Amino acid sequence: MALDSTALRSLARDLGIGIEYWGWDGTLRAVADSTLIAALQALGHRIETDDDIAAARARHDRAPWEQTLPPITVMRCDRDSSLPVHVDHGTAVTVRIAFEAGGERHLDQTEDFTPPFDLDGTLRGRARFHLPAGLPLGWHRLIAETSHGPVEADLVVTPARLTVHERLGSHRAYGLQAQLYSVRSERSWGVGDLGDMRDLAAISAQRHGADFLLVNPLHASYPTPPVEPSPYLPVTRRFTAPLYLRIDDVPEYRELTDIARQRIELLASGVRTWNDRADRIERDDVLTAKLAALEELHAVPLTAGRRALLDAFRQREGQGLEDFALWSAIAERMRGTEDEALADLDDALVTQARTELADRIEFHIWVQWLLDEQMAAAQNAAREAGMRIGIMHDLAVGVEQIGSDAWSLREVLAEGVTVGAPADQYNQQGQNWHQPPWHPSRLRDASYRPWRDMLRSLMRHAGALRIDHVLGLFRLWWIPEGNEAADGTYVFYDHDAMIGILALEAERSGTLVIGEDLGTFEPWVRDYLSDRGVMGTSILWFEYDDAGHPLAAEAYRHLCLASVNTHDLPPTAGYLAGEHVALRHRLGLLERPLEEELATDEAGREEVLDLLRAEGLLADHASIEDMIIALHLHLARTPSLLLGVSLVDCVGEHRIQNQPGTDEEYENWRIPLADGHGRVVTIDDIATNARTTRLLDALRAALQG
Numbered sequence: 264m265a266l267d268s269t270a271l272r273s274l275a276r277d278l279g280i281g282i283e284y285w286g287w288d289g290t291l292r293a294v295a296d297s298t299l300i301a302a303l304q305a306l307g308h309r310i311e312t313d314d315d316i317a318a319a320r321a322r323h324d325r326a327p328w329e330q331t332l333p334p335i336t337v338m339r340c341d342r343d344s345s346l347p348v349h350v351d352h353g354t355a356v357t358v359r360i361a362f363e364a365g366g367e368r369h370l371d372q373t374e375d376f377t378p379p380f381d382l383d384g385t386l387r388g389r390a391r392f393h394l395p396a397g398l399p400l401g402w403h404r405l406i407a408e409t410s411h412g413p414v415e416a417d418l419v420v421t422p423a424r425l426t427v428h429e430r431l432g433s434h435r436a437y438g439l440q441a442q443l444y445s446v447r448s449e450r451s452w453g454v455g456d457l458g459d460m461r462d463l464a465a466i467s468a469q470r471h472g473a474d475f476l477l478v479n480p481l482h483a484s485y486p487t488p489p490v491e492p493s494p495y496l497p498v499t500r501r502f503t504a505p506l507y508l509r510i511d512d513v514p515e516y517r518e519l520t521d522i523a524r525q526r527i528e529l530l531a532s533g534v535r536t537w538n539d540r541a542d543r544i545e546r547d548d549v550l551t552a553k554l555a556a557l558e559e560l561h562a563v564p565l566t567a568g569r570r571a572l573l574d575a576f577r578q579r580e581g582q583g584l585e586d587f588a589l590w591s592a593i594a595e596r597m598r599g600t601e602d603e604a605l606a607d608l609d610d611a612l613v614t615q616a617r618t619e620l621a622d623r624i625e626f627h628i629w630v631q632w633l634l635d636e637q638m639a640a641a642q643n644a645a646r647e648a649g650m651r652i653g654i655m656h657d658l659a660v661g662v663e664q665i666g667s668d669a670w671s672l673r674e675v676l677a678e679g680v681t682v683g684a685p686a687d688q689y690n691q692q693g694q695n696w697h698q699p700p701w702h703p704s705r706l707r708d709a710s711y712r713p714w715r716d717m718l719r720s721l722m723r724h725a726g727a728l729r730i731d732h733v734l735g736l737f738r739l740w741w742i743p744e745g746n747e748a749a750d751g752t753y754v755f756y757d758h759d760a761m762i763g764i765l766a767l768e769a770e771r772s773g774t775l776v777i778g779e780d781l782g783t784f785e786p787w788v789r790d791y792l793s794d795r796g797v798m799g800t801s802i803l804w805f806e807y808d809d810a811g812h813p814l815a816a817e818a819y820r821h822l823c824l825a826s827v828n829t830h831d832l833p834p835t836a837g838y839l840a841g842e843h844v845a846l847r848h849r850l851g852l853l854e855r856p857l858e859e860e861l862a863t864d865e866a867g868r869e870e871v872l873d874l875l876r877a878e879g880l881l882a883d884h885a886s887i888e889d890m891i892i893a894l895h896l897h898l899a900r901t902p903s904l905l906l907g908v909s910l911v912d913c914v915g916e917h918r919i920q921n922q923p924g925t926d927e928e929y930e931n932w933r934i935p936l937a938d939g940h941g942r943v944v945t946i947d948d949i950a951t952n953a954r955t956t957r958l959l960d961a962l963r964a965a966l967q968g
Contacts, residue, residue: 268296270316275299278306278323279703281738281753287687287783294752301743302752305677306702328380328387331356331407332416335710336394337760341423344394345373346405352379352386354410360418363401370394394418400767402715417710421763422770425796428822428904430773431474435966436651437906438475439467439913440826442920443507444494444544445936446910448946450511453537453549457637458509459946464645464654466950471959475652475727476645477907479830480659481507481638483667486591486627487554487598488547492932493921495659495731496698498594498666501717502587503634506546510556512640513633515563527556538945541937543930561626576632583716584628586671589616592623594667606665638724645726652775653726660732661698669699675709677702680741686749687783693740693748694923700739703756711764718765722772729824733778733797736761737788762795777824777905781805789820799823801903803894804832804871813871816878819901826907827894833919834911835891836939841865842917850928888915888954892961899965908962913955914948915939 272282280302283293300310308319327333328349338344350356359369375391403418446455446463460478467473482497483504484490490506491497497504510516510527519527530552537545565573577584593616594605617624638654645653661682662668669676676699683695706714722728730736737758742751769776777798780789789799801823806814819825827835833843844864848857855863872890875881878900881893891912898906911920915938922929936944938954949955 266296266300266310267313267316270313270320271296271299271310274308274316274320274323275303278303278308278319279755280306281755284685284753285783286685295750298743298746298750298752301746302680302741302754305680305741305743306704306754325380325382328382328389331409331414332405334708335417335419335760336405337419337421337711337757337763338394338398339423339763340398340400340420341396343396346370346392346394347375348390348392348407349387350390350407350409351411352388354388356390356410357408358392359406359408360398361404361406362399363403364399368398400770419711419760419764419767421767422796424794425766425769425776427769427773427775428796428798431651431904435904435906436474437908437962437966438473438477438650438652438655439463439910440477440830440907441479441910442494442830442932442936443478443481444546444932445920445934446946447538447935447943449535449538450509451535451538452510452531452552453534454506454544454546455946456507456509457634457641458512460507460654461637461641461644463946463949464641464650465648466946468645468648468650470950471955472649472963473959474650475655475905476650477655477727477729478657480657480731482659482662483587483591485598485666486595488550490546490550491663492544492546494657494932496663496696497659498590498663499587499668500659500662501583501668501720502631503638505553505557505630505634506550507637508553508557508630508634509637510553510560512637513560514569515560515565518563519559523559523562527559530556539943541935541941541943544933544935546933557626557630561629572636573629573632576635577628580631580720581716583671583720584631585624587667588624588627588631589613589620590667590670591627592616592620595623596620603665605670608670635724642724642726650726654724655727655729655775655777656721656725657729658721658731660696660735661700664697664699672713675702675706675713676700677741679744680751681744682735683740683742683748683751685740685751685783693742693751695742695748700741700754701756703754707757707760711760714761715764715768718768719772722768722774725772725774727775727777728769729777729779729800730765731779732782733780733792734782734784734788736765737784758791762792762797766795766797793820793822796822798905801825801901802829802832803827803898804838804867813874815874816897816900817902819898819903821902821904823903824905824907825898825901825903826909827891827898827912828909830920831923834909834916835894836887836912836915837917837919839868839887839890840917841868843919846919846922846929847924850922850925852922852924888957892958895958895962896965899962906962906966908959910936910949913958914944914952915954916944 276282286292303310359367361367370392373391373393375389377389379386379388398420400420405416405418407414443455448459464476479494481503482500483502534549534552642653682698682700686693738753738755740751741754780799808814844860847853853860875893880896918934921931
């Protein structure tokens with residue numbers, strides 16, 4: 264029997280599911296009914312008949328009346344708001360705020376003429392209370408005294424606008440952008456680590472005047488090999504990958520016996536040979552060696568002071584840390600033989616694991632503590648070396664479908680759908696990132712605490728946080744299981760709440776927030792983010808005016824991070840040579856003949872270079888290196904507050920780190936840092952590298968001028 268499509272689409276719209284969307288080509292597209300049914304199912308509404316639609320509608324309508332207080336109220340400090348309170352009709356209610364820092368305030372009741380609602384034979388009334396502007400920022404508690412007793416819920420007062428960027432004053436800031444795993448030193452174990460991050464930040468600040476260092480997401484992958492190479496597909500977004508730990512910076516290293524130190528040195532020598540290779544990063548060998556070294560270090564007893572620091576870290580990170588360590592211990596045992604079982608850990612197995620794997624749980628907590636210490640050391644070193652911002656960390660869009668977050672946060676993640684992107688001019692089939700999305704209403708019912716706790720952990724040692732696909736805080740493209748990537752729909756989130764909480768946590772920690780706001784979005788979104796003090800992202804090759812011409816320097820946004828390229832584009836030397844088109848041709852990714860693609864690409868590049876020539880930044884017949892410098896000098900003329908310089912552009916690298924649309928066809932996320940001749944470039948080289956110095960000196964002079 265066919266469903267009432269009008270009623271179905273009305274229900275979907277009211278539950279925050281998009282029933283139509285504007286495509287990249289300006290066409291308004293209707294979402295298929297079957298996709299809407301699948302999205303409703305993921306939200307918890309099984310729709311097979313018109314009666315199911317009516318029942319889902321009834322549940323939606325009655326839900327507010329069943330709760331005395333909303334599960335969470337998020338408001339801006341500069342605006343009055345109101346609080347709906349539902350009680351038995353005719354009974355009295357009072358509401359007060361218990362402030363986070365102590366003290367209380369009673370709220371005044373205001374008029375509300377909403378008729379009572381019949382809830383299973385009991386009339387429920389709605390009272391309304393005034394939430395005044397000017398309340399202190401923070402996580403407070405609302406307490407409603409009713410005829411049935413007290414009821415509590417969260418009240419979050421958020422800043423009207425993030426002000427962290429204002430601390431930079433009128434002096435614009437520039438920094439380096441690096442894929443940390445690719446940047447190594449003589450002390451690395453084949454992969455760039457947190458010690459390398461510390462040194463790179465110090466060198467770029469003291470020698471080159473940089474104010475920040477943006478690195479790829481450092482989120483944890485699986486606890487044992489094989490390691491997922493993409494930093495944007497972790498098992499958790501809150502905790503850090505042990506792969507990045509600098510073993511000989513662990514304080515207990517000094518307490519090792521000579522024999523234990525020799526064993527660790529033997530492990531190190533087995534993987535340090537990778538430091539000299541420019542063709543590929545080998546994470547699996549490195550993780551295996553580091554885990555073995557950590558076993559040696561874990562056997563060293565902690566001093567009383569060190570134990571106190573570990574206990575403090577454990578208390579601060581709370582249940583989230585305990586859950587991550589528990590999952591890691593279970594995954595360590597089951598990985599490779601029972602991978603699918605990790606997707607659905609039953610309660611009995613988990614209870615048993617808490618006892619049987621207690622030692623391994625302690626081990627994984629200890630490793631996270633060591634990582635936290637080294638993250639703090641890197642940020643401190645960056646600031647001491649002169650950076651005004653320091654380390655800029657990166658938050659991925661989502662996590663693996665089988666992983667720590669997918670298990671521990673399963674109550675606030677949607678099932679039966681994954682996150683991706685609709686078709687666009689670069690990918691006519693759309694994209695499926697195979698990541699579970701937040702469940703909007705369940706996340707709200709959890710008072711957004713999973714979101715808050717993740718932000719707090721990430722911001723603790725960050726001068727700035729880049730949020731990949733920040734548009735996902737407004738809406739995400741949900742793809743039902745079994746559908747093609749293009750056959751999905753947008754599901755909307757309470758962006759006021761999510762961005763308000765983001766702003767609160769960032770303001771409290773003093774963290775700049777940069778949203779990667781590229782892609783398909785509604786025009787008002789960028790204005791909203793800017794109004795809340797969240798910076799945007801501008802990539803030179805993607806910036807065009809309304810007439811389709813490269814954007815003039817003065818037309819760039821002020822509140823944004825501007826850069827020539829991004830990790831999904833080749834280094835500028837490769838891009839200017841058209842090597843990305845040749846690579847896509849070799850991989851069979853082109854949709855047009857090679858000659859046509861090359862001609863179109865060259866025309867687009869030449870239009871940008873012509874703009875640089877008109878500005879007097881570029882001479883005819885200039886070298887590739889001169890072009891790279893001119894492109895950055897063009898950005899120096901923009902009003903953009905932050906400028907990012909990719910480390911690959913500093914050294915003349917040609918190879919792309921990630922070729923979208925590929926998996927194993929290309930060495931995605933495995934390319935070590937090298938120059939244009941294929942020679943490895945180390946962190947120590949960067950301190951004196953002539954090409955790096957020329958580019959960064961020119962940019963600094965332009966900014967100062």
